[in-house]
Amino acid sequence: MTIKVKINGVTKSFEIQPDDFLIDVLRSNGYLAVKQGCDTGTCGVCTIHLDGKAVLSCVVLAAKADGCEITTIEGVQSEAERIGNYLISEGVDQCGYCSSGTIMSILYLERCIKEPTDEEILHYLNGNLCRCTGYSGQLRAIKRYMEAKKNERG
Amino acid sequence: MISIKEYIAPKSIEEAYNLLVSNKGCTLIGGGAFLRMGAKSISLAIDLSKAGLSYVEEKEETFEIGAMTTFGDIERHKGLNKVFNNLLARSVGDIVGVQLRNLVTVGGTVYSRYGFSDPITALLVLETDVKLYKQGIIPLRDFLIKGSKERDILEAIIIKKTGRIASFQSMRNSKGDYAILNLALSMKDGSYSIAVGARPNRGILATKTMDFLKGKELSKEVLTEATDIIAEEIIFGSNTRGSEAYRRQICKVLLKRALEEVKGYDNKSED
Ligand SMILES: Cc1cc2nc3c(=O)[nH]c(=O)nc-3n(C[C@H](O)[C@H](O)[C@H](O)COP(=O)(O)OP(=O)(O)OC[C@H]3O[C@@H](n4cnc5c(N)ncnc54)[C@H](O)[C@@H]3O)c2cc1C
Ligand code: FES
Numbered sequence: 426m427t428i429k430v431k432i433n434g435v436t437k438s439f440e441i442q443p444d445d446f447l448i449d450v451l452r453s454n455g456y457l458a459v460k461q462g463c464d465t466g467t468c469g470v471c472t473i474h475l476d477g478k479a480v481l482s483c484v485v486l487a488a489k490a491d492g493c494e495i496t497t498i499e500g501v502q503s504e505a506e507r508i509g510n511y512l513i514s515e516g517v518d519q520c521g522y523c524s525s526g527t528i529m530s531i532l533y534l535e536r537c538i539k540e541p542t543d544e545e546i547l548h549y550l551n552g553n554l555c556r557c558t559g560y561s562g563q564l565r566a567i568k569r570y571m572e573a574k575k576n577e578r579g
Numbered sequence: 580m581i582s583i584k585e586y587i588a589p590k591s592i593e594e595a596y597n598l599l600v601s602n603k604g605c606t607l608i609g610g611g612a613f614l615r616m617g618a619k620s621i622s623l624a625i626d627l628s629k630a631g632l633s634y635v636e637e638k639e640e641t642f643e644i645g646a647m648t649t650f651g652d653i654e655r656h657k658g659l660n661k662v663f664n665n666l667l668a669r670s671v672g673d674i675v676g677v678q679l680r681n682l683v684t685v686g687g688t689v690y691s692r693y694g695f696s697d698p699i700t701a702l703l704v705l706e707t708d709v710k711l712y713k714q715g716i717i718p719l720r721d722f723l724i725k726g727s728k729e730r731d732i733l734e735a736i737i738i739k740k741t742g743r744i745a746s747f748q749s750m751r752n753s754k755g756d757y758a759i760l761n762l763a764l765s766m767k768d769g770s771y772s773i774a775v776g777a778r779p780n781r782g783i784l785a786t787k788t789m790d791f792l793k794g795k796e797l798s799k800e801v802l803t804e805a806t807d808i809i810a811e812e813i814i815f816g817s818n819t820r821g822s823e824a825y826r827r828q829i830c831k832v833l834l835k836r837a838l839e840e841v842k843g844y845d846n847k848s849e850d
């Protein structure tokens with residue numbers, strides 16, 4: 426079957442099997458920054474935005490995405506780089522495997538809540554596991570990023 | 580890994596139902612998250628995503644929540660946030676992460692009557708009905724016991740706006756893990772509704788404890804007696820997450836916390 430999606434602003438068609446998962450379709454079509462980890466919906470490394478909402482691409486049947494808008498981290502490179510630099514400066518980007526999923530969740534958090542509390546940050550990031558670093562460094566990095574964005578808004 | 584031979588996303592529930600009853604090996608797909616973890620061979624997957632079942636409708640006396648509404652939608656719904664002390668959002672808030680909650684659905688959860696379910700426990704202490712496409716409206720409490728008599732589609736759940744104050748409590752090894760035990764409580768005019776889930780079996784009402792608490796002042800002694808009654812009346816079991824004996828102790832703690840929380844709200848409303 427064929428699905429038509431708008432991915433990172435570009436309309437594309439993909440030939441898929443009815444039991445393909447979105448993560449596999451994305452990765453086999455070159456969106457390799459979408460990482461694959463647990464493949465059962467628990468680690469968060471495969472996070473993308475589907476119609477503006479953060480979802481786990483390893484859980485979504487590719488067929489479900491027909492007609493939807495998809496954003497992968499490749500589509501938000503400059504924002505991703507900026508958040509990545511905050512993560513690096515707090516020492517929480519070590520192997521980096523979790524980073525693309527974490528950054529997609531941070532961008533989603535930002536869309537939902539402009540000035541999140543610590544509790545809200547932790548709530549939105551709870552589905553992104555990191556096996557290298559601690560989560561307190563991530564929290565510091567996110568708070569600094571959100572603060573900088575707030576100052577820019579004035 | 581699941582396998583699917585053919586996939587259809589019908590545009591209406593009527594179309595979905597006709598496909599469901601005329602194809603033996605077919606399976607409905609809600610969020611698909613739970614099916615994803617299994618190894619089912621599906622000849623025809625009927626995905627409900629495009630059938631117009633994703634909505635929360637606030638009416639004068641009820642909330643109607645469509646089957647394809649995700650837990651994420653529930654968490655962020657301003658109207659639902661305002662009632663029952665945000666019970667529904669609290670009941671789903673520790674389920675894995677935001678990204679999974681943006682996928683998993685009310686319909687897939689309630690129809691499957693999972694023992695481990697957090698939101699089912701919360702829905703049990705409210706006046707909740709289940710709206711099935713073919714069989715019509717059934718109280719959730721009956722549906723949980725009997726299940727569906729025939730193949731059907733859960734269209735929506737309907738929650739009465741009863742003005743009850745409520746609390747949701749759970750014990751987990753870590754945030755995002757399945758609950759070892761969960762408990763929900765609601766109260767109005769001294770009348771309590773208490774449900775315990777993830778026992779690990781399906782959520783049930785603690786009717787003896789509810790009867791005992793009716794109209795009582797929540798003194799220290801009453802709280803202690805209530806926790807003893809609930810530990811005695813509920814049937815617990817053991818699994819890898821916790822033993823029966825552990826769950827029994829945890830249940831007492833969760834009930835105490837819920838009663839104290841509700842007592843706090845009640846005192847505030849009297850001020
Ligand atoms: C990794 C993981 C962790 C989880 N942890 C928790 C937890 O801690 N607490 C908790 O409460 N839940 C937890 N869940 C379960 C989750 O909250 C949902 O209850 C579950 O995924 C089912 O919802 P779904 O939309 O994914 O259903 P699906 O997987 O799409 O479907 C499940 C079943 O319901 C049927 N179905 C779907 N929709 C309908 C309908 N409208 N009418 C009739 N039948 C239907 C399907 O045919 C299937 O048999 C977890 C799930 C996952 C994947
Ligand atoms: S790979 Fe998708 S949640 Fe782990």
Ligand code: FES
Pocket residue numbers: 517518519520521522523524554555556557558
């Ligand atoms: S930096 Fe290695 S998993 Fe997070």
